[in-house]
Amino acid sequence: MTDFADTFPPRGTRSDAEPGDPQPQGIYPPTEEMLNAPVDPAVAKAQENRLRAVWKQPQGWRYWSAVNNSEVGAWYSLTAFAFMLAAGVLALLMRVQLAVPDNDFISADRFNQFFTMHGSAMMFLFAVPMFEAISILLLPAFLGARDMPFPRLSAYGYWSFLIGGIFVLGSVLFDVAPNSGWFMYPPLATEAEGPGSDIWLLGLSFIEVASIAAAVELIVGVIKCRPPGMRINLMPLYAWYVLVVGGMILFAFPPLIAGDFLFEMQRSFDWPFFDPERGGDPMLWQHLFWIFGHPEVYIIFLPSIAIAAMVVPTAARRPITGYSWIVLSAVGTGFLSFGLWVHHMFTTGLPSLSLGFFSAASEAVVIPTGVQLFAFVATLMVGRVKMILPMLWIAGALAIFTAGGLTGIMVAVAPFDWQVHDTYFIVAHLHYTLFGGMIFPIIGGVYYFYPFITKKKMSDRLGRWAFWLMFTGFNLCFLPMHVTGLQGMPRRVFTYPEELGWNALNMVSTIGAFVTAAGVLVFAWDLLRPKSRQPLTERNPWGGGTLEWAHDVPDPGWGARSVPYITSRYPLWDEPELVGRMDAGRFYIPDAPEGKRETIVTSAVDAVPQHVARVTGPAWCTIVAAVFTGGAFIFPTFHWYLPAIVCGVLAIATVLYWLWTSTAQIPEAPMKDAGLGLRLPTYVSGAKAPGWWAVFITMLGDSTAFASLVFGVFFYWTARPDFPPEGADHANLALAALAAAFVAASWGATRIARSQNRRGNVARTRLLLAAAPVLALASAASLVGAVWLPDMDPVSHVYPAMMWALVVWFCAHVLLGVIMQGYCLAGSVFGKLTPRYDADLWNTALFWHFKLVMGLVGIAVIALLPRML
Amino acid sequence: MLGHRHSSLWHMILAPTVWAVHFCVLYGWTAVQCARAGGPDAARTGVLVATAVALVAIVVLGWKAWKQWDYLDDFDYVHDQPTTEHRREFLGHAGWLLAIVSAIGVGFNALPAIFIRSCL
Numbered sequence: 004m005t006d007f008a009d010t011f012p013p014r015g016t017r018s019d020a021e022p023g024d025p026q027p028q029g030i031y032p033p034t035e036e037m038l039n040a041p042v043d044p045a046v047a048k049a050q051e052n053r054l055r056a057v058w059k060q061p062q063g064w065r066y067w068s069a070v071n072n073s074e075v076g077a078w079y080s081l082t083a084f085a086f087m088l089a090a091g092v093l094a095l096l097m098r099v100q101l102a103v104p105d106n107d108f109i110s111a112d113r114f115n116q117f118f119t120m121h122g123s124a125m126m127f128l129f130a131v132p133m134f135e136a137i138s139i140l141l142l143p144a145f146l147g148a149r150d151m152p153f154p155r156l157s158a159y160g161y162w163s164f165l166i167g168g169i170f171v172l173g174s175v176l177f178d179v180a181p182n183s184g185w186f187m188y189p190p191l192a193t194e195a196e197g198p199g200s201d202i203w204l205l206g207l208s209f210i211e212v213a214s215i216a217a218a219v220e221l222i223v224g225v226i227k228c229r230p231p232g233m234r235i236n237l238m239p240l241y242a243w244y245v246l247v248v249g250g251m252i253l254f255a256f257p258p259l260i261a262g263d264f265l266f267e268m269q270r271s272f273d274w275p276f277f278d279p280e281r282g283g284d285p286m287l288w289q290h291l292f293w294i295f296g297h298p299e300v301y302i303i304f305l306p307s308i309a310i311a312a313m314v315v316p317t318a319a320r321r322p323i324t325g326y327s328w329i330v331l332s333a334v335g336t337g338f339l340s341f342g343l344w345v346h347h348m349f350t351t352g353l354p355s356l357s358l359g360f361f362s363a364a365s366e367a368v369v370i371p372t373g374v375q376l377f378a379f380v381a382t383l384m385v386g387r388v389k390m391i392l393p394m395l396w397i398a399g400a401l402a403i404f405t406a407g408g409l410t411g412i413m414v415a416v417a418p419f420d421w422q423v424h425d426t427y428f429i430v431a432h433l434h435y436t437l438f439g440g441m442i443f444p445i446i447g448g449v450y451y452f453y454p455f456i457t458k459k460k461m462s463d464r465l466g467r468w469a470f471w472l473m474f475t476g477f478n479l480c481f482l483p484m485h486v487t488g489l490q491g492m493p494r495r496v497f498t499y500p501e502e503l504g505w506n507a508l509n510m511v512s513t514i515g516a517f518v519t520a521a522g523v524l525v526f527a528w529d530l531l532r533p534k535s536r537q538p539l540t541e542r543n544p545w546g547g548g549t550l551e552w553a554h555d556v557p558d559p560g561w562g563a564r565s566v567p568y569i570t571s572r573y574p575l576w577d578e579p580e581l582v583g584r585m586d587a588g589r590f591y592i593p594d595a596p597e598g599k600r601e602t603i604v605t606s607a608v609d610a611v612p613q614h615v616a617r618v619t620g621p622a623w624c625t626i627v628a629a630v631f632t633g634g635a636f637i638f639p640t641f642h643w644y645l646p647a648i649v650c651g652v653l654a655i656a657t658v659l660y661w662l663w664t665s666t667a668q669i670p671e672a673p674m675k676d677a678g679l680g681l682r683l684p685t686y687v688s689g690a691k692a693p694g695w696w697a698v699f700i701t702m703l704g705d706s707t708a709f710a711s712l713v714f715g716v717f718f719y720w721t722a723r724p725d726f727p728p729e730g731a732d733h734a735n736l737a738l739a740a741l742a743a744a745f746v747a748a749s750w751g752a753t754r755i756a757r758s759q760n761r762r763g764n765v766a767r768t769r770l771l772l773a774a775a776p777v778l779a780l781a782s783a784a785s786l787v788g789a790v791w792l793p794d795m796d797p798v799s800h801v802y803p804a805m806m807w808a809l810v811v812w813f814c815a816h817v818l819l820g821v822i823m824q825g826y827c828l829a830g831s832v833f834g835k836l837t838p839r840y841d842a843d844l845w846n847t848a849l850f851w852h853f854k855l856v857m858g859l860v861g862i863a864v865i866a867l868l869p870r871m872l
Numbered sequence: 873m874l875g876h877r878h879s880s881l882w883h884m885i886l887a888p889t890v891w892a893v894h895f896c897v898l899y900g901w902t903a904v905q906c907a908r909a910g911g912p913d914a915a916r917t918g919v920l921v922a923t924a925v926a927l928v929a930i931v932v933l934g935w936k937a938w939k940q941w942d943y944l945d946d947f948d949y950v951h952d953q954p955t956t957e958h959r960r961e962f963l964g965h966a967g968w969l970l971a972i973v974s975a976i977g978v979g980f981n982a983l984p985a986i987f988i989r990s991c992l
Contacts, residue, residue: 232954234954234958234959235881235959235962235963236951236952236958236959236962236963237952237954322952326950326951326952326962327949327951327962327965327966327969328969330966331966331969331970331973334884334885334888334966334970335888335969335970335973335974338885338888338889338891338892338974339888339891339973339977341892341895342891342892342895342977342981354902354903354906354990354991354992355984355988355990355991355992356902356906356912356915356916356984356985356988356990356991357899357902357903357906358984359983359984359985359987359988360895360898360899360902360981360984362984363980363981363983363984364895364977364980364981366980367973367976367977367980367981370973370976371973569954570954571952571954572952607881608879608880608881608959609879609956609959717900720908721903721904721907721908722907
């Protein structure tokens with residue numbers, strides 16, 4: 004049945020060749036005989052009690068220190084839902100204002116704040132966080148894992164999101180909300196009075212960082228935390244989508260963060276990135292924003308459609324048709340969606356040849372997007388469909404999304420877009436894609452997964468009421484907007500004169516908006532109404548086939564009683580005895596004798612067990628770190644830089660405390676019995692460790708942000724005749740070369756320290772780790788000197804400003820790298836990092852690989868490139 | 873670093889990566905030619921050359937993925953068994969499908985250079 008013989012024990016890779024790495028030992032895969040052997044009930048009971056104690060939730064006020072994915076995921080999704088309701092209220096107020104012509108219900112400026120906050124909150128505080136929330140909540144269960152690989156990181160992300168969200172959304176109550184539209188186009192947004200633009204920039208940057216943290220965690224979760232045996236071709240489709248979307252976040256969010264950085268430098272320090280009078284160009288912001296903004300739409304859409312991919316097989320009561328095709332669809336959409344950004348900029352006067360490329364890519368993305376919808380329809384056609392309530396929502400979603408997709412094809416054609424750009428036609432189009440591609444599947448998913456999350460059921464009757472209210476209300480609201488738009492009504496106008504003939508259409512839209520809101524309220528009531536007197540649900544109420552339905556009722560908090568060995572895509576359908584074996588503790592890590600939270604880490608493709616990872620437990624340091632990080636981002640909004648710096652330092656200190664006390668802990672024994680005759684290492688470093696992957700993935704995202712800055716240099720060169728200006732001073736060549744030499748030396752010292760440490764040369768390791776930060780700081784000082792000496796004034800022109808931006812980027816990374824080197828040095832001195840247990844040093848060396856490449860490219864762009872342009 | 877193609881996710885996404893590189897080359901090349909040098913003819917010629925190169929690369933990758941899928945061997949297209957063979961064939965199948973989509977995408981992106989003769 005299985006043939007793991009060629010992969011176990013795992014083939015030696017380069018990192019395995021290092022001496023001292025413990026290898027998995029024993030039997031894998033388990034034989035049928037072993038799986039059939041009964042577990043002594045007394046032993047099982049004792050194991051169960053130990054596990055229960057380890058995974059017990061903190062009680063009372065300490066509940067808020069919980070980091071378990073089921074708690075954090077629930078808070079996260081409820082918070083995102085609350086922000087959604089708030090943004091929905093803004094929409095209703097706008098619809099009241101637009102119901103009749105010449106209305107003065109709200110003022111023009113307040114209307115501007117409302118549409119800006121409606122868009123920003125729906126995108127940044129609801130749609131993307133909702134994906135992260137639901138994935139944190141569900142992913143470990145899909146994978147039969149105990150928890151996410153980095154629970155405290157999820158909690159930190161959540162608290163950051165909560166603080167940032169309240170800050171950004173709260174501004175609307177004080178009449179200081181951003182008011183330049185959710186895409187913040189300069190010069191309107193750069194010149195805007197008051198702190199609105201800064202609130203948007205800093206508040207949302209803060210949340211973007213939290214999003215990237217979640218993406219890192221989810222990718223590592225999918226790659227490394229699958230149960231033994233769940234090869235890549237057996238993975239639940241939801242995990243495929245999470246993997247793709249996580250990858251997309253890494254390439255989509257960093258350009259916006261880079262853009263935010265430039266934007267805030269202009270707002271705070273008058274560096275003229277978007278000011279044409281000093282060589283800047285507002286178009287750069289549009290590019291960076293939409294390189295983020297368009298993939299963002301698919302980042303929202305794909306995880307929601309992933310829920311459909313879980314519901315459809317259950318409703319059709321058969322495996323999904325065309326698994327490979329859906330993988331093609333998810334991956335293909337993930338790629339192609341990055342080639343669409345300029346279709347938001349068709350009216351900005353780019354060469355029509357360039358417009359053509361983006362128009363063509365926008366048409367091409369329909370192919371992978373459509374494939375998955377056909378795969379769902381095919382599954383339903385060949386299955387025996389039971390029209391469960393979640394399926395009703397999915398069906399409504401497919402109908403609405405298809406309509407939105409069709410108008411999408413229309414607006415992807417540049418000449419048509421020129422006609423309807425910035426009209427209500429676009430408003431209709433985007434709401435069709437987002438309601439069909441996000442709201443409806445998510446609500447369907449809530450109905451579907453609610454029994455899994457709370458072990459209670461929602462009401463079928465209320466669910467149908469909510470569906471039909473929302474479905475009719477939505478179409479009543481947005482279908483007429485296509486016509487309103489074609490009749491010429493522009494977006495974002497706060498009112499319109501009576502004689503233009505838009506009155507009836509707008510009134511219908513307003514009525515539709517309130518019908519939709521009634522549906523949302525019915526859903527919200529059904530979601531939140533007290534259910535304490537309601538009986539618990541049965542274990543698998545819909546008859547699903549994937550692992551989340553193996554969870555016990557009531558929820559014992561441990562996720563999986565024992566981590567199963569998986570041999571099929573729908574284990575609950577194909578192996579009737581699986582749940583019984585999981586419950587009996589027949590599978591892996593059924594016990595917690597050391598009193599530690601653990602989960603199994605497996606290889607990326609074939610899910611061969613590699614490691615028993617200790618995961619972190621409840622903590623307050625995540626909240627403290629989030630509060631200080633919030634301070635570091637929020638104080639600059641009011642130009643209070645000193646408190647911001649203090650908060651930043653304290654945030655770093657808290658994170659260091661958190662890492663030092665709970666990550667890469669030296670285990671009590673190098674190996675442990677994982678059950679079923681398998682012994683696994685309790686500590687791994689390098690490419691087998693989840694932490695190494697997290698650094699790798701984070702640095703990929705970081706490199707994207709850096710690449711966006713370099714793109715900015717090339718952009719100015721092609722778009723502006725005076726970049727660099729005639730006779731401008733360039734960076735000092737000798738000092739730049741010195742900076743390159745120092746950064747390379749610091750990298751070399753770190754890398755050699757890693758291998759010296761492995762060989763047991765602890766003294767030499769410490770020497771190298773002490774020298775490396777000095778070299779790194781010297782490189783930063785040299786590079787600052789290289790732009791300081793020629794007196795390149797960043798306020799005078801965009802060319803020196805851009806060079807300074809690259810230097811700031813370089814120095815910020817040097818600081819980070821120095822902290823990491825210092826952390827390893829301290830680890831070596833205080834016995835946290837030994838020749839055997841060296842994960843931190845591997846991760847630091849990995850960071851420095853990226854830093855070296857980025858540093859050298861950056862220095863070349865600063866010192867060499869402008870001389871050649 | 874990529875590992876063997878039979879067990880590598882990286883190989884699966886090589887064809888769409890070619891699409892992405894091709895797309896960036898088209899965008900960058902056209903921007904430079906239209907703004908700084910050359911003009912429309914140079915822009916269009918470059919696009920067509922880049923497209924030819926990209927299509928050749930995708931055809932090679934697609935052919936390798938097709939061999940890896942090994943469809944004509946047992947006409948299996950479901951790949952839901954916990955075996956090395958099914959994992960290999962699955963990655964090949966997905967890679968092959970991605971190669972087709974990438975080829976279509978590359979072809980689509982070249983069309984503007986055939987129809988549009990100016991930089992305006």
